[in-house]
Amino acid sequence: MGHRGKSLDKQVMVITGASSGIGLCTAKLAAEAGASLVLVARSTDVLEQLAAEIQAKGGRAVVAGADVAERSQIEEAARTAIQQFGRIDTWVNNAGVSIYGRLDEVSDEDSRRLFDINFWGIVNGSLTALPHLRKEGGSLINVGSEVSDAVVPLQGMYSASKHAVKGFTDALRVEVEDVDKAPVHIVLIQPTAVNTPYPEHARNYMDQEPKLPTPMIDPEDVAKAILKAATDGGRDVKVGSMSVLNTTMSKVLPSLADKMSAKQVDRQQRWEDPDKPQGTLYEAGHSGRTHGRPEAA
Numbered sequence: 259m260g261h262r263g264k265s266l267d268k269q270v271m272v273i274t275g276a277s278s279g280i281g282l283c284t285a286k287l288a289a290e291a292g293a294s295l296v297l298v299a300r301s302t303d304v305l306e307q308l309a310a311e312i313q314a315k316g317g318r319a320v321v322a323g324a325d326v327a328e329r330s331q332i333e334e335a336a337r338t339a340i341q342q343f344g345r346i347d348t349w350v351n352n353a354g355v356s357i358y359g360r361l362d363e364v365s366d367e368d369s370r371r372l373f374d375i376n377f378w379g380i381v382n383g384s385l386t387a388l389p390h391l392r393k394e395g396g397s398l399i400n401v402g403s404e405v406s407d408a409v410v411p412l413q414g415m416y417s418a419s420k421h422a423v424k425g426f427t428d429a430l431r432v433e434v435e436d437v438d439k440a441p442v443h444i445v446l447i448q449p450t451a452v453n454t455p456y457p458e459h460a461r462n463y464m465d466q467e468p469k470l471p472t473p474m475i476d477p478e479d480v481a482k483a484i485l486k487a488a489t490d491g492g493r494d495v496k497v498g499s500m501s502v503l504n505t506t507m508s509k510v511l512p513s514l515a516d517k518m519s520a521k522q523v524d525r526q527q528r529w530e531d532p533d534k535p536q537g538t539l540y541e542a543g544h545s546g547r548t549h550g551r552p553e554a555a
Contacts, residue, residue, distance in 0.1 A: 264395075266485060267292030270343040272335065274326050274383055275353030277301035279454030280401065282308070283477040283548045284350060284484050285319075291485065294318040296339040296346075298332075299353065300325050300542035307546065318343070326353045326379030327371075332386045345394060348488040349387035351380040352401040355539055356416040356456060358526065359463025368461055369415045371539050376419035377426070384430060388442070392434075395441030399487050400427045401480075402446045404496070407505040408515060411523050412464070424494075431493070443491030449480045450501035453550050457526075459543050462535040464527060470550070471525035473500060477548050 271288055275281035277299035285295055289312040297305045302323035312319040320342045322335035339346050354376045357364055380400050387398055405417040406424035424446055431444040451470040454477050462468050475497065483497045496502045507515040537543075 264347060264489065265291075266489060269347040269488060270294045270296070270339060270345055271348040271350065271488065272296040272298060272322075272339055272346055272383075272387065273350045273352060274298040274324075274332075274335075274379065276308070277304040278459070278543060278545050278547055279456060280449070280452060280477045280480045280484075280548075281350070281352040282546070284352065284481040285312075286548075287478070287481045287485055288488075289315070289317040289319060292317070293348075293488075294343045296320055296322055296335060296342070298322045298324050298326070298335045300538075301544045301546070302542075304544055304546040325375075326351075326382060327374035329382045329386070332379075332382040336386050336390060340390070346387060346390040346396065347394070348397045348399065349383060349391065350399045350401070350484055350488075351383040352484075353379050354401065354419075355537065356413050356460040357463070357537075357539070358412050358457070358460050358468040360412065361414040363463050364415060364461075368539060372415050372461075373419050373422070375539075376416070377422045380423050381426060384426070388434065391442045392440050397443045397445060397488050397491060398430075399445045399447060399484055401484070402427065402448050402494075404448050404450050404501040404504045406446065406448055408508040409519055410526075411519060412526050413460075443487070445487040445492045446494040447480065447483055447487065447497060448494060448501050448505060449483075449497040450475055450499075450504065452477050452480055455543065455545050455547050455550050457550060458533065458545070459538040461537040461539040462532050464532065466527040467530045467532050468526055469528050471522050474550075 276297040309319040324331035403420040409417040453474040457468040
């Protein structure tokens with residue numbers, strides 16, 4: 259495949275959800291490696307600042323403000339990439355949001371909005387990117403989760419959306435790589451819990467501030483896995499030993515995996531009142547942080 263091994267400094271890379279967490283971390287590492295970046299998110303203020311920092315260090319970055327749930331806005335981001343850099347080598351669908359709450363409590367409106375971002379956002383990005391990636395070869399990298407295979411209670415709709423992401427990505431891979439034999443690598447990244455502002459950005463129905471269960475991995479671990487996939491391809495990349503354990507358990511010993519998962523209920527709350535229960539489901543977060551709040555806080 260012509261694309262395999264194209265070094266990052268020769269790549270044009272589009273990253274969605276680039277304003278915080280894994281996306282922001284990936285953008286920073288990719289810029290250091292010399293990639294030309296198209297930064298996509300709703301928090302354009304954060305992206306403008308990031309682009310300015312990258313340019314000040316001699317790097318190349320442009321901003322495309324977009325809500326991934328809107329296909330037209332994602333198509334506009336692709337046009338920006340082509341206008342600025344002439345092509346797209348790697349497209350990273352990373353944007354995502356969660357909801358903390360039991361499935362019978364969460365409103366249908368909130369659940370649909372989560373799917374619009376987490377699932378349709380990946381569909382919009384993938385189908386927009388593919389014609390460009392097919393031209394000269396490239397990588398489509400979708401950020402799923404260990405809960406693309408396993409599940410976690412109190413984040414049921416998030417788990418469902420990440421199952422949907424895996425189903426879509428797997429089917430697309432067969433059509434593009436195996437049927438069409440196109441020079442495109444379609445990769446699913448499956449991190450375990452990552453120390454990002456993800457809980458703070460989630461819509462929260464609980465009467466306490468949400469958190470992710472420990473152990474958490476560093477977003478840089480996930481960013482490195484994404485950048486490795488951008489040069490080397492891959493199929494499904496588990497990041498973090500807990501991701502390997504939890505995805506394997508869900509396949510091999512599903513009943514035991516259910517019992518292990520049930521234990522996560524109490525490990526997803528801080529002993530304090532909710533801070534911003536609306537999260538970033540309907541509006542940008544503007545946090546500009548790669549990492550979440552310290553565990554001790």
